[in-house]
Amino acid sequence: MKFTINRPAFISQLNNVLRAISSKTTIPILTGLKMVVDKEGIILTGSNSDITIESVIEASDTDYDLTVEDPGAIVLPARFFSEIVKKLPDKQVTIEVTSGFQADITSGTAKFQINGQDAENFPHLPEVETNKTITLPNDVLKEVIRQTVIAVSKQESRPILAGIHITLHDGLLTAVATDSHRLAQRKVTLNDVDNGIDFDVIIPGKSMNELSGMISDVDEDVQVQVTENQILFIFGNTHFYSRLLEGNYPETSQLIPDTADTTVELDAGTFLASIERASLLSHESRNDVVKLTLNPDENLVRISSDSPDIGTVEEEVATTSLDGNDLEISFNPNYMKDALRSFGQTTVKIAFTSALRPFTLVPTEDGENFVHLITPVRTF
Amino acid sequence: MAEEPQERAERLQPRIVARLKRILDKHELAHAYLFVGPDGSGKLEVARWLALRLFCLHPQDGEPDLTCAECQRILSGNHPDIVTAAAEGRQIKVDEIRHLKAEFTKSAMEGSQKLFIIQDADKMTTGAANSLLKFIEEPGPGVYILMLTTNKSAVLPTIRSRTQVIEMQPLRRADLLDQLAALEIPKGQRLVAIGLTDSVQQVQEWCADGWFAQAVTGVSQWFNSVSQGNMLAFVEVQTKLVKLATDRDKQQVLLDLITLIWRDALLVANGISDPDRLHFVNEQGQMQALAGQYSMAQLLTVSQLTLEIRHLLGQNVNFQNIVEQLTIRIVQTLRAVGAE
Numbered sequence: 001m002k003f004t005i006n007r008p009a010f011i012s013q014l015n016n017v018l019r020a021i022s023s024k025t026t027i028p029i030l031t032g033l034k035m036v037v038d039k040e041g042i043i044l045t046g047s048n049s050d051i052t053i054e055s056v057i058e059a060s061d062t063d064y065d066l067t068v069e070d071p072g073a074i075v076l077p078a079r080f081f082s083e084i085v086k087k088l089p090d091k092q093v094t095i096e097v098t099s100g101f102q103a104d105i106t107s108g109t110a111k112f113q114i115n116g117q118d119a120e121n122f123p124h125l126p127e128v129e130t131n132k133t134i135t136l137p138n139d140v141l142k143e144v145i146r147q148t149v150i151a152v153s154k155q156e157s158r159p160i161l162a163g164i165h166i167t168l169h170d171g172l173l174t175a176v177a178t179d180s181h182r183l184a185q186r187k188v189t190l191n192d193v194d195n196g197i198d199f200d201v202i203i204p205g206k207s208m209n210e211l212s213g214m215i216s217d218v219d220e221d222v223q224v225q226v227t228e229n230q231i232l233f234i235f236g237n238t239h240f241y242s243r244l245l246e247g248n249y250p251e252t253s254q255l256i257p258d259t260a261d262t263t264v265e266l267d268a269g270t271f272l273a274s275i276e277r278a279s280l281l282s283h284e285s286r287n288d289v290v291k292l293t294l295n296p297d298e299n300l301v302r303i304s305s306d307s308p309d310i311g312t313v314e315e316e317v318a319t320t321s322l323d324g325n326d327l328e329i330s331f332n333p334n335y336m337k338d339a340l341r342s343f344g345q346t347t348v349k350i351a352f353t354s355a356l357r358p359f360t361l362v363p364t365e366d367g368e369n370f371v372h373l374i375t376p377v378r379t380f
Numbered sequence: 381m382a383e384e385p386q387e388r389a390e391r392l393q394p395r396i397v398a399r400l401k402r403i404l405d406k407h408e409l410a411h412a413y414l415f416v417g418p419d420g421s422g423k424l425e426v427a428r429w430l431a432l433r434l435f436c437l438h439p440q441d442g443e444p445d446l447t448c449a450e451c452q453r454i455l456s457g458n459h460p461d462i463v464t465a466a467a468e469g470r471q472i473k474v475d476e477i478r479h480l481k482a483e484f485t486k487s488a489m490e491g492s493q494k495l496f497i498i499q500d501a502d503k504m505t506t507g508a509a510n511s512l513l514k515f516i517e518e519p520g521p522g523v524y525i526l527m528l529t530t531n532k533s534a535v536l537p538t539i540r541s542r543t544q545v546i547e548m549q550p551l552r553r554a555d556l557l558d559q560l561a562a563l564e565i566p567k568g569q570r571l572v573a574i575g576l577t578d579s580v581q582q583v584q585e586w587c588a589d590g591w592f593a594q595a596v597t598g599v600s601q602w603f604n605s606v607s608q609g610n611m612l613a614f615v616e617v618q619t620k621l622v623k624l625a626t627d628r629d630k631q632q633v634l635l636d637l638i639t640l641i642w643r644d645a646l647l648v649a650n651g652i653s654d655p656d657r658l659h660f661v662n663e664q665g666q667m668q669a670l671a672g673q674y675s676m677a678q679l680l681t682v683s684q685l686t687l688e689i690r691h692l693l694g695q696n697v698n699f700q701n702i703v704e705q706l707t708i709r710i711v712q713t714l715r716a717v718g719a720e
Contacts, residue, residue: 049460
């Protein structure tokens with residue numbers, strides 16, 4: 001194996017792959033970075049077994065100034081290799097595997113010789129069937145992740161809830177996450193999808209966060225492919241694989257109430273500010289709850305909280321519409337804050353049934369596609 | 381020692397390997413096994429053999445070929461779908477358990493099967509073991525769990541009941557002795573050592589700087605005093621044994637030696653003089669004398685006392701306290717009835 005490449009361009013691809021590599025791993029070879037070189041280009045791979053990132057450097061792309069002399073493959077220790085490449089003196093770098101698994105890295109007058117491992121030992125990625133691909137617009141995928149990942153459970157006791165449940169059925173993509181106190185569900189209708197493509201997977205929330213960070217850096221649409229045990233996202237020259245969670249995700253569709261006794265519409269931004277003020281005191285009290293009092297006859301919505309040690313807070317909330325029965329309901333302000341933030345600057349409709357039943361938040365314009373559900377707290 | 385792992389498994393546990401082969405041929409592998417056997421009985425070797433056999437691309441006559449990419453990765457510890465956990469020190473660490481649980485919920489990375497090898501399964505805390513129960517009870521298809529332990533009774537009964545227990549067969553005494561003899565370990569020590577472990581490597585470690593010889597002498601001297609009801613034995617704990625008990629492993633070996641020597645005494649007192657069944661052959665004369673001196677009930681009580689000491693060490697009781705207390709109790713037992 002021998003090739004020469006433009007160093008700064010190579011480093012940017014290297015950084016991409018390094019995101020997946022962790023020094024804390026139980027499988028020794030995963031501290032390494034896999035390089036496969038052929039006439040068409042270079043494929044860099046890094047993995048922490050949960051996620052795997054592949055970067056494809058095409059020989060035809062003139063930015064990289066790539067000349068391949070000899071094809072081949074090797075795994076090099078990722079941390080050292082990237083540090084070395086970053087500190088090399090010249091604009092070009094040549095990497096050559098000489099005897100066995102030893103790699104020579106030369107640039108200008110500097111020459112490194114580092115020991116690698118057999119690329120065969122690196123975990124094999126699943127074969128992907130190209131005819132089962134769906135395409136998601138970049139911003140839609142980002143939004144889906146942002147809106148659902150907040151409700152992913154951080155507790156270890158129910159590991160299946162640490163994932164986002166994503167299903168595709170008849171061109172309707174549904175993403176659900178819940179930690180059993182709250183739930184976020186987002187639906188997206190995909191237009192040009194073959195009806196034959198259905199899937200039902202649970203993707204770890206951590207992987208989705210990482211993916212979200214990576215797709216923010218690019219503008220391209222994202223192609224998604226599902227295999228038996230991994231899901232693959234392709235954007236630009238990057239392939240992002242994530243392992244899936246195994247098990248049955250709880251049935252969530254019946255959890256979302258379809259009737260309401262009291263509904264209120266208000267501006268998410270100003271309501272968020274009110275909640276933040278009220279939570280200043282609620283955080284100090286033992287059970288961290290704020291109380292919402294709704295009185296449709298007097299067109300009054302009041303938010304209040306108290307901490308026995310510090311004092312009390314009361315604030316009237318501006319609404320655009322208020323209907324139904326009188327209600328007093330208490331909830332954890334953190335859940336409400338997360339939910340409101342995921343809506344951004346828009347008006348939301350909150351629908352309550354009773355003081356002890358979960359209530360829903362939906363955007364007023366598009367109530368079908370995004371629902372956030374919060375369970376209230378019993379205070380009496 | 382460049383012996384191939386599958387040959388080691390075959391040699392150490394031929395019947396179990398043959399049994400597993402039959403099970404595999406019929407595709408009747410259970411999802412969870414508990415391998416029980418003393419150190420050196422080849423538990424890990426059998427587990428490794430099973431891993432190779434399950435993942436090998438071209439098994440020949442029920443044996444892994446050891447040359448394919450899968451075998452190579454298993455041998456170098458790089459296979460992503462084989463998850464192992466082992467105790468570090470006295471317990472399997474919380475991080476390991478967390479890792480295990482996370483792996484249990486995730487799909488296999490490559491193929492459709494996953495293998496978990498949990499060494500020292502007895503060294504999980506009750507909480508940790510309980511949190512794994514759910515996964516052990518009904519793992520997904522293609523998930524196999526092998527738990528290895530030296531002490532079956534220390535594994536939670538709830539775990540035991542969810543696994544198939546396979547008891548490793550004890551190694552042949554003569555084989556072991558031959559191997560130790562090849563390492564030029566003196567005969568007296570050889571006989572004692574095989575009473576403690578089946579692991580040749582372990583014995584080699586103990587003998588490395590003459591520690592084991594001192595330990596055997598120390599325990600024998602203590603035995604001679606204490607079996608005479610002589611309270612000088614109490615002093616010997618401080619002057620001889622404590623000096624030898626420099627770390628936890630050595631403390632454990634010393635306690636095991638004490639248990640072993642009293643076991644021998646009980647056997648000899650019962651008229652068993654077959655040297656094949658005894659370990660402290662040098663003390664045989666002394667032991668025979670005991671039979672006349674004390675009643676069988678007394679010797680039995682003492683033997684029972686010595687069985688408790690390992691448990692005490694597990695509860696973090698100081699080594700010196702354990703042995704001193706034991707000494708007093710033995711002397712009391714022997715004198716009490718001797719005075720009648």
